[in-house]
Amino acid sequence: MKNISERQLERFPIYLKYLLTLSNDNENISAPMISRALGFSEEQVRKDLQVVTSKEGKPNRGRNKDELISDIQKFLGYQNIDNAVIIGVGHLGKAFINYSGFKAFGLKIVAGFDIDNNIVGTKINNIEIYDLNDIEKTLPLLNVKIAILTVPGEVAQEITNRITEIGIKAIWNFVPTHIDVSENVVIENVNLASSLAVLSHKLNLKEKGE
Amino acid sequence: MKNISERQLERFPIYLKYLLTLSNDNENISAPMISRALGFSEEQVRKDLQVVTSKEGKPNRGRNKDELISDIQKFLGYQNIDNAVIIGVGHLGKAFINYSGFKAFGLKIVAGFDIDNNIVGTKINNIEIYDLNDIEKTLPLLNVKIAILTVPGEVAQEITNRITEIGIKAIWNFVPTHIDVSENVVIENVNLASSLAVLSHKLNLKEKGE
DNA sequence: TAGATTGTTAATCGATTAACAATC
């Protein structure tokens, strides 16, 4: 596989979502059509599609839509489901546990961990909540490499250290704190404050007369 | 103000968070220190700080930490609070309503909107939930320009059309669907599927022996 | 065939990094 940038990678789920919402009227889809619908440049779409598709597109016709969908899904690994756990079942963690849509992205949440005795031992959306204090005992039994981190910032680094000691290889971090991980662990940060900063900056530009 | 890229903009909340977690031991902070802590290059940190600070830094000392914090907060507009509404009070919308941390980012959630009669008319975290069907009557009374969009994908575009008709100027979109907005409205998309795609790609690279 | 779309190669654009003199 060629080297691929994060920027480019992020566009594939967007293509996929768009393709899936299309009606079944047209069998084929072309780069210019996608370009117009999503606001990306034609050239960019063409180059992106080339990365994930096995076959070449056909001039004047584009690509078979269903094949393209399947190519993207394969590329993103949506067909083999990975197990994941939620670390920290607060408001956000609870929302994720209740959200059943991750499965379509190849992610199955198999457990939650928290320190709150009111929820430890209960099930939410049929998913067991375990005691975070005992995670060293419980987590290794679950066959999980991915952790969704939704704990308070103060404990994020310490908990990261603990779970990466016992088999977690990937951290999807929703805590707005910088976290250091060792060489063999990957981390992806979702920083809502950053996203909001972009939004309000755009809004300011608009209002102050562009 | 100079032109500033979204990439650069996104880093400022990260700097800010880091600075706020520092103990009060050291009065000053330098670019190399931040660089080491956050993993950005020294040059990048230096250039970034120059964008937001009024004074120059001092060779061999860096900058006054509290002044820098205040400069970033000012730059990001965290001191003047904007009102916002949550459109769609499902699991994610509820999590945001219950999360009281947005205020520190200059955002105050003043109302929620949903179609579910079980929650319309109630309060969550002391925030009133209004009937989404009557939003044309209610929203204009609230003095809001920012909407946090957490509705099902099927209705996202239609609801966006409606709320931008009645005064919404900025949409923080958590729906993984492409949404078209008119010229005078800004939108910022938070696409968890994209973020997850990056994470699993990184994980795959690690596992397939880098 | 004509026209739309393709893939590829080259040009442009923007962001990051390197280099270095200035200075606390």
Place this chain on the structure above:
DNA sequence: TAGATTGTTAATCGATTAACAATC
């Protein structure tokens, strides 16, 4: 003073866009 850090200017790197011949 010496050393660390600064701001600025130039070089590099990477991603996006433009151009164009090939072709269904």
